Amino acid sequence: MSPTTDETCFRPVAVTPTYNNAGTLIDVLSRIENQGVPIVVVNDGSTDATAERLAAWTSEPRAVAVEVVTHPQNRGKSAALQTGFARARELGYTHALSIDTDGQLDPEEMPDLLEVARREPRALVVGYRDASTHNGPARSMLGRRMSNLGIRLACGAKLEDSQCGMRVYPLALVEGVSCRGQHFVFETEIITRAAWAGCPIEQVPVTSRYFPPNVRVSHFRPVMDTMLCLRLHARLLARSLMPWPHRQLWQDASAADDGERPAWWRRALRWLDPRRLWHELRRDSVSRWSFATGLSLGTLIANLPIYGFQTLLSLYLAKRLHLHPLPVVTGSHLSMPPMGPVLVVAAIFVGHLLLEGRWPTGIEIEGRASELVSLPGRVLLAWLVGSVLVGVACMAVTFVGCLALLRLLPMEERPAKGGGDGGEAGVG
Structure with missing residues (x-):
């Protein structure tokens, strides 16, 4: 048979x-x-x-x-x-x-x-x-x-x-x-x-x-x-x-019965929707870790000397890493005053220490005031190197602190799951 x-x-x-x-x-x-x-x-x-x-x-x-x-x-x-x-x-x-x-x-x-x-x-x-x-x-x-x-x-x-x-x-x-x-x-x-x-x-x-x-x-x-x-x-x-794009073995036909794919602006609005973020934070620990990652990634971007492009980079990384864009963009605004200038000075000091093996003295700082304005040579190099190190430090502190604060937010009660709880593959 x-x-x-x-x-x-x-x-x-x-x-x-x-x-x-x-x-x-x-x-x-x-x-x-x-x-x-x-x-x-x-x-x-x-x-x-x-x-x-x-x-x-x-x-x-x-x-x-x-x-x-x-x-x-x-x-x-x-x-x-x-x-x-x-x-x-x-x-x-x-x-x-x-x-x-x-x-x-x-x-x-x-x-x-x-x-x-x-x-x-x-x-x-x-x-x-x-x-x-x-x-x-x-x-x-x-x-x-x-x-x-x-x-x-x-x-x-x-x-x-x-x-x-x-x-x-x-x-x-x-x-x-x-x-x-x-x-x-x-x-x-x-x-x-x-x-x-x-x-x-x-x-x-x-x-x-x-x-x-x-x-x-x-x-x-x-x-x-x-x-x-x-x-x-x-x-x-x-x-x-x-x-x-990645090579597809099976195309996603989840919306095949509902007609065409939603317009791009509808997808963009859903991606930016803060209500989705709030719901995910209340629902599961994976979303909380993702939120902390997004906020801390934003603080790293805030330290990079790419002013004018930080928001664009934040949106690109949020999209590619399946993060909600709001925490990433929010974190990147750490570069705004009053914290922005403090981060720049800290980056130059740290970069100078790493490159020269010593902290810059007051005389050196006064003597290079004009250089600091035009961002040439060694000052720019110190800023570039220091911005990464200071950014990583800010990223680590933000990640740990954000997770600690999110522990205060109660989880939603979820019904008992039966036989297949579909994993949300490819969303975010």
């Missing part, structure tokens, strides 16, 4: 990369099996008892098809996922549900994500853990928020949890976009590139548990993986600042 249309368009498989999780692996695999989903296990060069336990488990009759792929040496989570995705495509599956084997995520919640993926087979379905009940390491929560912010700036997708390991990937998406991120950063990069490609992003709540430090098996390398994440976000942000 030929397969049905639904079976042809949606054939999911669970892809489970594992590395030295012998203590939890078989329990996770058995619970996945209970969901009736085929499994591709990628043993990423484990050095514990993983291989032996996998061999014993697969030697018995199983209720679902199970494939085991082994890397002779550990190559990292990104490579393990890519190997699993490639094998899934070879076997004729259309979607891969990824889930870690450390026991923190519940396989019993797989049907929730798969149902959303079945309804919207083009979508990247991302699980998100409730931040209000987060009991993991503080660095994990900070890393999650910084990653959420980086993704929002790069592509406009507003995610609540960009680092959850339970997701449903359309294999056509994985094949159609190029991700260069290694180890853990692949899961961040694929979200950004999916949004650039026009892929819908859906979010589904999942539960998570964190084991005590003496039981938890973590392969995160604090220094190395943090540097990889920072490099990734820098690369994606640099690309987002470029004016040429």
